[in-house]
Amino acid sequence: MSSETLRVVEGLPGGPMRCGEAGAPPGSMQGSRVLDPAALGQALRQLVARSEIMTSRAVVAAGDAVASFRVMSFPRSATDADIDAAVRNQLDLGTSKMARRHLEVPGAAPEERAVFAAVWDRAQVVAIAESIRLAGLEPAAVDLKSLCVARALTRDSCIFVDLMSAPAEVVLIDQHVPRVWHAFNAETDRDLARSIFDALRPVLGLSRRSGGAGFGPSSPIVVRADPPLVSGVATRLEELTGRGVLAVDPPPRVDPAVRYVPYLTCLGLILRRSG
Known part of the structure; x- marks a missing residue:
């Protein structure tokens, strides 16, 4: 539940999975904040039914x-x-x-x-839980999106750039633990590589004080984008940062039927349950 988008996945790594996606009803969310639990719960109920999800309990990822x-x-x-x-x-x-x-x-x-x-x-946790109950599910836990993403990525230390969020997000991840989170407006109609580079500056500055041991000069930038980042933008970002720029790799043992790029956060929740 983030960026006014709802995504659901049911299953375990190595087995079959069901998934579904829908936009949040107008006015029910603002970014990642729940404004109308009743409307959101009804939309979730419909999404769960349409996706043929059978579970009665839900683990939820909330935006940072x-x-x-x-x-x-x-x-x-x-x-x-x-x-x-x-x-x-x-x-x-x-x-x-x-x-x-x-x-x-x-x-x-x-x-x-x-x-x-x-x-x-606290009010947001209550609102999220209420919307889940109104969808006919029992909320088992609420997790942070950045923690879920850090679990799902195959790179243990990297800078994760999420261009599918609105606004876009940067997370510095060190040994599968998020250290710094930052939101920014990606200027897709101008110089996207420069826009991302400018957003990385405060994150890299904070990384020096974050205390992590795994993140270093060779840690790459992993970009979540659908469609993928065009090669020219990736090359320019590499030139600006001096770091490799990679697309998201599929997490281990994911059902091929699940598009792992948009469902990356949900897959991190599944890894939380199976770990």
């Missing part, structure tokens, strides 16, 4: 615009209570309207623990 995240490092000796306190201190926005969540992630140095911490717009 409804949350903020940070990867934090702690000594290996830090207790869960120490981490809870630090997350509250670092991500305390001074309002009860935000909900916090954190989980330990791989990639830390041997003497450290790495934690992915996020704060969510």
Whole structure:
């Protein structure tokens, strides 16, 4: 559920999958934010039926615009209570309207623990869950789009550029963990490569302070676009950045019937369930 688009996938890696796609009803979403859960739920119910999806539970990917995240490092000796306190201190926005969540992630140095911490717009989580229930499903969990994408990509460290989102998005991914997220307006009618390059600058600047160990000068730019980025734009972006520019590779064991580029986020949710 992002960019006013609804996509659903049912299945597991290595087996058959069902999928479907629809636009959100006018006025029901603004970007990735849910404005009308009832209208959205009805549209989801119709999409699920049309896609012949049989499950009664749903894991949902929400756009990063409804949350903020940070990867934090702690000594290996830090207790869960120490981490809870630090997350509250670092991500305390001074309002009860935000909900916090954190989980330990791989990639830390041997003497450290790495934690992915996020704060969510509580009202948006409630609205998403309500729309899922009105679609006749039970919401099992809400995940961030960037986390789902990081799971689904075959490259463990890269800059992910999503030109299928509106606005477009950039995510710096280090060892399958998102470190930095940034939204921008892709100027497709002008110099698209320059537009992407300008959007990468703040992300690369923040990457130096993100603490990741896997991302480096050889980490490529992976572009999600449908149709794919034309070769001239990719070549110019390579010249501007000094990095390789690649299309999205198919995630492992995906049903060939599923178009993996538009359904990449959903496939990351499936990998969450099967991992």
